[in-house]
Amino acid sequence: MSEIKIQEKTPVSERKMAVQVDDLTVAYNYKPVLWDIDLEIPEGVLMAIVGPNGAGKSTLIKAILGILKPIAGSVTIYGKPYDEQRKLVAYVPQKGSVDWDFPTTALDVVMMGTYGSLGWIKRPGLKEKKSSLEALEKVGMLAFKNRQISQLSGGQQQRIFLARALVQDASIYFMDEPFQGVDATTEIAIINILKELRKAGKTVIVVHHDLQTVPEYFDWVTFLNVKKIATGPVKDIFNDDNLTKTYGINYKVSIQE
Amino acid sequence: MDIQEYFSLVFSDYTLRTITLGTAILGAVTGMLGSFAVLRKQSLLGDAISHAALPGIAIAFLITGSKDTNTLLIGALISGLIGTFWIRGIVTKTHLKSDTALGLILSLFFGFGMLLLTFIQKQPNANQAGLDKYLFGQAATLVEKDVWLMAIITGLCLFVLLFFWKEFKLFLFDADYAKTLGFNTNFIDILITSFIVLAIVLGLQTVGVVLMSAMLLAPAAAARQWTNSLSKMVFLAAIFGAFSGVFGTAISASQNNLSTGPVIVIVASVFVVISFIFSPSRGLLFRQIRFIANRRDLEQQKTLAFMYHIAETHDNISHPHTIKILNNFQGYTRKTLQKLVDKGYVTLDGTMWSLTEKGFETAANLYNQQALKDE
Numbered sequence: 009m010s011e012i013k014i015q016e017k018t019p020v021s022e023r024k025m026a027v028q029v030d031d032l033t034v035a036y037n038y039k040p041v042l043w044d045i046d047l048e049i050p051e052g053v054l055m056a057i058v059g060p061n062g063a064g065k066s067t068l069i070k071a072i073l074g075i076l077k078p079i080a081g082s083v084t085i086y087g088k089p090y091d092e093q094r095k096l097v098a099y100v101p102q103k104g105s106v107d108w109d110f111p112t113t114a115l116d117v118v119m120m121g122t123y124g125s126l127g128w129i130k131r132p133g134l135k136e137k138k139s140s141l142e143a144l145e146k147v148g149m150l151a152f153k154n155r156q157i158s159q160l161s162g163g164q165q166q167r168i169f170l171a172r173a174l175v176q177d178a179s180i181y182f183m184d185e186p187f188q189g190v191d192a193t194t195e196i197a198i199i200n201i202l203k204e205l206r207k208a209g210k211t212v213i214v215v216h217h218d219l220q221t222v223p224e225y226f227d228w229v230t231f232l233n234v235k236k237i238a239t240g241p242v243k244d245i246f247n248d249d250n251l252t253k254t255y256g257i258n259y260k261v262s263i264q265e
Numbered sequence: 266m267d268i269q270e271y272f273s274l275v276f277s278d279y280t281l282r283t284i285t286l287g288t289a290i291l292g293a294v295t296g297m298l299g300s301f302a303v304l305r306k307q308s309l310l311g312d313a314i315s316h317a318a319l320p321g322i323a324i325a326f327l328i329t330g331s332k333d334t335n336t337l338l339i340g341a342l343i344s345g346l347i348g349t350f351w352i353r354g355i356v357t358k359t360h361l362k363s364d365t366a367l368g369l370i371l372s373l374f375f376g377f378g379m380l381l382l383t384f385i386q387k388q389p390n391a392n393q394a395g396l397d398k399y400l401f402g403q404a405a406t407l408v409e410k411d412v413w414l415m416a417i418i419t420g421l422c423l424f425v426l427l428f429f430w431k432e433f434k435l436f437l438f439d440a441d442y443a444k445t446l447g448f449n450t451n452f453i454d455i456l457i458t459s460f461i462v463l464a465i466v467l468g469l470q471t472v473g474v475v476l477m478s479a480m481l482l483a484p485a486a487a488a489r490q491w492t493n494s495l496s497k498m499v500f501l502a503a504i505f506g507a508f509s510g511v512f513g514t515a516i517s518a519s520q521n522n523l524s525t526g527p528v529i530v531i532v533a534s535v536f537v538v539i540s541f542i543f544s545p546s547r548g549l550l551f552r553q554i555r556f557i558a559n560r561r562d563l564e565q566q567k568t569l570a571f572m573y574h575i576a577e578t579h580d581n582i583s584h585p586h587t588i589k590i591l592n593n594f595q596g597y598t599r600k601t602l603q604k605l606v607d608k609g610y611v612t613l614d615g616t617m618w619s620l621t622e623k624g625f626e627t628a629a630n631l632y633n634q635q636a637l638k639d640e
Contacts, residue, residue, distance in 0.1 A: 037360075073445045091447075099445045106439045110304065111493045120435050124446030131431060156493040172442075 024086065026051040026180050026211040027072065032081030034064070034071050041067045045081070045236050049213060051179075053228035054206040056216040056242075060255050063233040065215040066102065069182045073099055085180065095125060098178035100169050102185050108158050114168050115153040118143055121175030136175075143171040148197060163194035170198060180211045187218065199225050222246055268519045280405070281518060287407040287415060288510030288529060291471055294419040294464045296484035296506025297426065300499045301457050303485040304437050309364060310349070310458075312478035313371040314465045317348025319378025319474050322399050323385060332395060334411060334470055341399075342466045348374050349462055375474070402473030404514065404525035415467055422460050426499070433457065434495055472526040483533035484509065490544035509533035561601075566631055568601050569610060573628035576620045585617040 029047040033040055042064040049055060057065045070076045072083050074090050085093035098121070121143070122136040132140075144150045147167040152160060160168065166186055173181055181202075187195050202212050202225075216222065222229060222242060229246050231237035231254040238250045275281050302310055318341035325340025326332065348370050355366035382396055398406065426433065435443045436453045444450050461481070468477050488501035513529030542550050568591070575590065576582045591602070602618070605611040610624030620628070 070441070075441050075444050094445070094447045097445070099442060101439065101441055105441065107304075107306070110438050111489065111495045111498050112434070112438065113493070117438070120438070120442070123431060123435055123443075123448075126431075128432065128448070129428060158493075 023050045023052060025049065026053075026086060027213070028084045028087070029068075029072065030082050030084075032068075032071060032078050032083065034067055034076055034078045040079075040234065042071065042078075043235050045232075047230065047236060047239060049211060049228070049230075049239075051211050052206060052209050054202055054212045054214070054226050055228035055230060056214050056222050056226040057230045057232055058216055058219060058222065058254065059232035059237075063254075065232055066184050068232060069099075069184055069213070069215060073097065073182060095176075096179040098173040098176035098181050100173045100181065100183040100186055103162065103166050103169060103188060105184075108160070108165060110157065112157060113153065114149060114155050114157055114160065114164075115140060115144065117157060117168050118171045118175055121172040124176060139177075140171070140175050143174040144168075146174060146201065147171045163190040166190050166194065166198070170201065174201075178210070181205060181213065183212070183214045185215050185217060187216070219251070268515055271515045271519045275515075281514075283409055283412055284404050284407050284518075284525070285511055285514045287412045288404060288471060288514045288525065289507040290412065290415045290419050290510075291464075291468050292480065292484065292506030292508070292510035292529070292533075293503040294415070294422055294506075295468060295480040296488070296502035296504070297422065297499050298457075298461045298464045299481035299483075299485035299506070300488065300495075300502045301433070301437060302461055302481055303489065304495075305457075307363070308482050309367040309371075309478075310352070311461065311465055311481035313352060313367040313374075314345045314349055314462050315469065315474045315477035316371045316378070317374035318342070318345040318466055318469060319399065320344050320374055320381055321378075322396060322469070323378055323381035326385060326396060327381070334406075335414070337396075337399070338466050338469065341469055342462065344374065345462045345466055346459070349458055353458075378474075398473075399469050400473050400475055401524060402469065402471045402476070402526035404471045404517070404529075405522075407471060411470065418463055418467055422464070425456065425460065429453070429456065430496075437495075472529060476526055476530045479530040479533060480506065480509075483530070483537050487533075487536040487540040490540035490547045493546075505533070505536045509536060561604075564598070564601050565604055569605060569624065569628045570631060572611065572618070572620050573625065573631075576625060582625045583612075583619040583621065585614060585619040588616050588618055591618075 025048050027047070027049040029045055032042055032045040032047075034042040041062075045068065047068075057068065059065050067076060071078045072090070074083075083090055085096055090097070115137075118140040119132050119136060122132050122140065126132060126136070141150065141153065144153055147170050149164060149167050149171060152164060157165065157168065166189075170183075170186060173183070183202075186198055186202075190198070202214070205212050206227075214226070216226070223246060226242055228240070229242045230239040231245075231250050233254050233256075237254045238245045271281065275285050299311070302308060321340035321342065321344025322337045323340075324344070325337045328340075329336050331337075352363070352366045352370050355361055355369070356363045359366075361369075385396060432443070432448055432453050435446075435448065436450055436457075440450050440454075443453070465477050465481065468480055472480055484502040484505035485498070487505050488498045491501055492498050509529050509532045513532045514525055516532065517523040517525040517528040540548070542548050545551050571591070572586075575586055576584065588602070602611065602613075605624065606613055608624075610621055610627060611618050612621055
């Protein structure tokens with residue numbers, strides 16, 4: 009993936025678009041969950057998707073990744089459909105989306121990140137094991153590699169999920185609430201890894217709930233509430249006006265820079 | 266015939282050998298596939314599939330007029346598959362939850378099957394009796410070619426399992442993620458489900474529609490208790506299933522020909538009960554023992570710590586105090602005090618206690634450890 013590595017200094021306006029979403033509409037039943045979303049995410053940003061509960065934040069990620077079938081609209085990753093660009097993309101689902109009592113170990117879960125590049129039938133070998141162990145080390149979980157996953161704390165489980173995505177060695181990372189239910193130590197560890205990814209030129213897109221930390225953690229933000237309210241650099245658009253439009257109530261951010 | 270006699274006859278007697286082999290293979294294959302059903306939280310699926318197979322048996326008989334097992338089982342397979350895909354359809358197309366869909370299809374198909382069975386029984390055709398053996402199964406009707414069929418399907422199933430092991434595991438743990446990696450999860454889902462349907466249909470002749478789901482669930486539920494590895498769980502479930510088959514057959518053959526299917530299911534349930542109680546890591550017994558031991562340790566430690574605090578205030582740590590003083594402290598009992606005496610931490614003199622040097626040091630260490638943990 010090194011050919012698309014970019015310099016952080018490149019102005020955002022001159023960068024390539026990592027993800028482009030056009031007219032995306034998704035509905036589970038009758039009511040649309042996402043309505044006519046147009047979204048361009050430039051390469052190399054660390055972006056938060058914020059919005060109230062039920063705003064369609066997770067749905068947006070799932071629709072981009074092809075887990076959900078949209079009613080209308082298209083998604084491209086570096087100009088091509090997702091199916092052709094899978095190997096550039098990694099996904100960190102919500103921690104609660106799987107059964108952690110599943111009979112397997114931490115290392116095994118991280119190894120699943122290598123399955124995509126292996127393709128059908130081929131088994132992971134030494135090389136895959138090595139990269140999985142490296143990812144475990146990066147998230148500070150190497151000592152837990154043989155631990156049954158149900159015996160890990162919530163924060164540790166989240167780190168395992170992150171390691172599984174790191175193993176994919178992707179260019180674009182989609183993460184669904186990676187800070188949910190983790191303690192302060194883990195939150196700092198995770199955000200440091202995300203910042204490292206950005207430094208390496210990767211694009212990181214995070215569904216985020218804690219508005220207080222947006223300016224500190226992210227450089228790009230998308231406001232979402234069924235429709236896209238705004239998207240752009242945090243320093244330009246993260247303001248009371250957009251927050252009020254998104255959350256419906258008169259929102260005041262009390263953030264000291 | 267007693268059990269001993271059974272085991273001496275099992276290798277020489279054709280009927281016994283056939284039935285034993287058949288039930289063992291059946292137990293193994295349903296155990297393996299049952300692990301997947303249990304891990305997908307689709308425990309009821311087996312029940313729905315087996316009940317959904319009943320009308321297929323009746324219709325196959327009505328169309329062909331034949332009572333040949335394979336013909337009837339093909340009918341069972343078709344209606345089992347139809348039932349299964351209807352369940353999938355209901356879940357994806359409506360708001361209904363999967364347990365509702367399963368229950369609905371189960372009773373609908375079973376009711377229709379029973380209706381057809383009574384209709385067949387009223388026919389003037391003399392050939393009609395005997396279909397109801399599929400309700401509770403009749404292992405005694407197994408012949409060599411049935412066993413061969415079971416063996417072939419089991420072999421096929423094993424092959425597919427080894428071939429797609431990685432994909433199955435990924436799909437079972439995190440289907441959405443599997444999708445993002447580019448795996449066709451629909452294909453994996455249909456493959457697993459089809460094999461589950463196949464295994465259930467194979468067992469209808471032996472165990473019957475009503476009890477078949479237990480063959481799927483019991484060995485898997487038992488196996489889960491003993492291991493935290495998927496491969497070991499599948500392997501153990503196959504072993505438990507096979508042994509349930511063998512023991513069940515042995516018991517039923519030696520005890521006045523008790524109906525084999527129910528006996529196998531009961532043996533499988535015994536495996537479950539034993540596993541739930543005696544498994545070292547997840548079993549109720551050891552969990553309770555660990556819990557009690559832990560509690561007792563903590564009680565002693567707390568009592569000791571309380572004494573330490575009192576002793577600390579005196580120059581002489583072994584200054585005697587009345588036992589009554591300990592009543593202020595919740596969690597203290599005569600028993601814990603006696604335990605501390607036994608360990609040499611405390612000496613008792615009438616109604617007075619005093620901390621020993623050893624007890625004081627232990628308590629001080631305890632305190633440091635706790636302080637370290639808090640950091």
